[in-house]
Amino acid sequence: AAAGLASLRLIADGCARRERLVRHVARFRAAMRECGVALPESATPIQPLPVVDNHTALALSAALRERGYWVAAIRPPTVPTPRLRVTFSAAHSDEQVAGLCAVLQDLLRLRVKRVRSKQRRQPHVGVKQGARHAACPRWFAPIVQARSTRPRSFGRRVHRGGSGSQ
Numbered sequence: 001a002a003a004g005l006a007s008l009r010l011i012a013d014g015c016a017r018r019e020r021l022v023r024h025v026a027r028f029r030a031a032m033r034e035c036g037v038a039l040p041e042s043a044t045p046i047q048p049l050p051v052v053d054n055h056t057a058l059a060l061s062a063a064l065r066e067r068g069y070w071v072a073a074i075r076p077p078t079v080p081t082p083r084l085r086v087t088f089s090a091a092h093s094d095e096q097v098a099g100l101c102a103v104l105q106d107l108l109r110l111r112v113k114r115v116r117s118k119q120r121r122q123p124h125v126g127v128k129q130g131a132r133h134a135a136c137p138r139w140f141a142p143i144v145q146a147r148s149t150r151p152r153s154f155g156r157r158v159h160r161g162g163s164g165s166q
Helices: 002-035 056-068 094-121 137-146
Strands: 044-051 072-074 083-087
Touching: 002 044, 002 094, 056 072, 056 083, 056 094
Parallel strands: none
Antiparallel strands: 044 083, 072 083
16 A cells, blocks of 8 residues: 555656656757757667767766766767767656756867867878768767778677687
């Protein structure tokens, strides 16, 4: 009987929780739009934040973790392109969401400043002029333009040696 009453209370409180969750997502999307980030269309509590490469996804995720926010870096082959997976809950407070947005905006702006200053110092380091990835916002273009000089691996190395069972 107590579980049934608790369920009814949760159902009655459900509208307020849903509204709070929608408000969190809207606040996050507005903050990213302010920063120039083009997010994929999504009204769900799981918001993908596309980034240009795996290194950027891991670096941003680690920097957010250091600041007290757990945002997972999701990379291929799980998804086609690297991204941060920002997951909201009705249990988050408005202050927590505002704090996450502020920290993310600072990190994204700092990352762009670093890349631009490196390009000014070493303009010959494989910068592809005029190219811009379609999914990347305009201010993120310098990160996409800098080409990596190290080879990329597309899969796991498979041990070709004999196995114990035949």
